[in-house]
Structures are given as C-alpha cells and as structure tokens.
Amino acid sequence: xxxxxxxxxxxxTETGTPVTLRCHQTENHRYMYWYRxxxxxxxxLIHYSYGVKDTDKGEVSDGYSVSRSKTEDFLLTLxxxxxxxxxxxxxxxxxxxxxxxxxxxxxxxxxxxx
Amino acid sequence: xxxxxxxxSQVPVFEEAPVELRCNYSSSVSVYLxxxxxxxxxxxxxxxxxxxxxxxxxxxxxxxxxxNKSQTSFHLRKPSVHISDTAEYFCAVTSRxxxxxxxxGEGTQLTVNP
Numbered sequence: 001x002x003x004x005x006x007x008x009x010x011x012x013t014e015t016g017t018p019v020t021l022r023c024h025q026t027e028n029h030r031y032m033y034w035y036r037x038x039x040x041x042x043x044x045l046i047h048y049s050y051g052v053k054d055t056d057k058g059e060v061s062d063g064y065s066v067s068r069s070k071t072e073d074f075l076l077t078l079x080x081x082x083x084x085x086x087x088x089x090x091x092x093x094x095x096x097x098x099x100x101x102x103x104x105x106x107x108x109x110x111x112x113x114x
Numbered sequence: 115x116x117x118x119x120x121x122x123s124q125v126p127v128f129e130e131a132p133v134e135l136r137c138n139y140s141s142s143v144s145v146y147l148x149x150x151x152x153x154x155x156x157x158x159x160x161x162x163x164x165x166x167x168x169x170x171x172x173x174x175x176x177x178x179x180x181x182n183k184s185q186t187s188f189h190l191r192k193p194s195v196h197i198s199d200t201a202e203y204f205c206a207v208t209s210r211x212x213x214x215x216x217x218x219g220e221g222t223q224l225t226v227n228p
Contacts, residue, residue, distance in 0.1 A: 031214055042118075042204060042218035043158075058215070090157060094214040102148075103208075103216055105158040 003027045004106035006091050012112045019078040021109050023091030025071075031094035032074040033058075033103070034066065036087040043090065049074055081113040116141040116207050120219035128227050129197055135190040135222045137205030147188040148206045148216065149179055158204065164188060175199070200226045 003026035013019050023032060031050055035043040035058075045058030047066040055066050063085060067075045078085055091106040121136040139145060146165050150158040162173025169181040179190045188205060202223050206216040 033215070035218075040220055042120075042220040043206075043216075044218070045215055048215060092216075102160060102163060103214055104160070105150075107157045108155075 004091055004093055004104060006089075006106040006109045008109060009107065010110045012114060013081050015082060015113055016080050019081050019111065019113075021076040021089055021091075021111070023074045023076070023106060025074075025093050027093060027104075028071060029093040030071075032068065033092040033094070034064075034074065034076045035090045035092060035105075036060065037090060037108075038087050046076065046089075078111075081111075083113050085111065086113045087111060116145070116209060116217050118205050118207050118217055118219035120203075120205050120222050122222050123220065124223045124225070126225045126227060127195055130194050132193050133191065133195050133199075133224065135203050135205075135224065137188045137190065137219060139186050139188060139205070139207045141186075141207060141209055143209045143211070145207050145209050147179075147181060148208075149173065149177070149188075149190050150204045150206060151175075152202045152204065152221075154201075161190070161203070195224070195226045197226050197228060199224060 005024045007022045033048040034046040037043045044060045046064050049055045049068040065077045089109045092103045094103050117140045119138045127133050148163045149161040151161050152158050162171045164171045164181045172178045177192050202221045204221050205219040208216050
C-alpha cells in the first residue's frame, strides 16, 4: 500500500452545494495529484501540487479548486457542484526519483451530484 | 503535448489464451511509460513501467510489455490469461520535466471467459 487515504469514499450531494474531498498521504512525497475517471475518458488530471502551497491546473480544472497547506494533505473543492462533476475521483502521489517517477493511487472517492 | 491511444476498448479472450493489449503514444520528448490495472471498485495498481534500458519490461502477474520507439508503441502481453485477470487496463505516459503528470489512455476492458 502506498499510504494514501481518501475521504469520503462515497458521497451524494445536491447541485449547487460545496464539496471537499480530502487526500492524506503518509509517504512524505512532494507531488500530489487529483484525477477524475469517467467512462470513455480514462483518467484526466484536475489539479496537481508540487509542494506546500504550490499547485497548478491540469486539463479539466474548471469548477475545481485545491489547497495544500501541509505536505500530507491535498484537498479538492467543488465550489458549487454540478451533475457533470459526478465521477470517481482519485488522488495520487509521486514517488521519489529512485522509484522512477512512479505514481501511486488511492482507492477513489465516488461522488454523485443529484 | 503528449497523448495515449489504446486501440481496443474491449478485449474478450478465453482462459489460458494469450492476450495483447495495444497502446500507442505521442510525445515530442523522451517518455516514461506505464501500465496500470484496475479491478472493479478499486484504485489503480501499477503493473509495470518503462523508464530506460531494456525495451522488454516484465511486471507483476506474468505480464510484460515491449517499448518500441520507432512505432511509438508499448503493447502489453501475457502468454496465458486467467479468469482473475479480468479487469480494466490503462496505459499512461509521462516525460522528463513534466512533474510526473501522467496522461492516460481511455482504457481496455479485458474479459477472460472460461
């Protein structure tokens, strides 16, 4: 196990409400990522972080924001959830150079926006 | 920019038959290539990776893949599949200087039938 915990694992929320997903790692890795998985699209990068308070956008960042105030935590926020954000969200961390840029994934958070 | 194309969305095979899952990539720089497996309702597990060196890479569960730079391919193979290999398989690419940001293919559903 790569020491990644996502919470909540399952959530149903209403359109227009804010939602925050949390990713917690115990590996002290510098890089952290949020991906979403949708049928026919594989996994797409939402946001990533390369250190505390250093974040950047991925390819599908609209409607999402992130924060990283501690090395171990990376939060993904949907400010006002929409039905198009119904998806499975995966957090990932990147191992040290010795592991060759290998990325390890959490177990996923299933989000349904109704 | 980099991209990945998995040429088959679904691959049905019989148990103990060989299988090949095809992956082509495009990138303007040197790449690192990965195959991940996802079992139902679970996260992604690393099968194997190509970073440099030998173009034939062996992974877990009897899988192997061959990096072919001239054809920009990274096909996944197994000589004899089991029922338990039924899962979705994702090919992914990243490159030096990209902060280990992975670009995924759309996935191939491998179904092994008795």
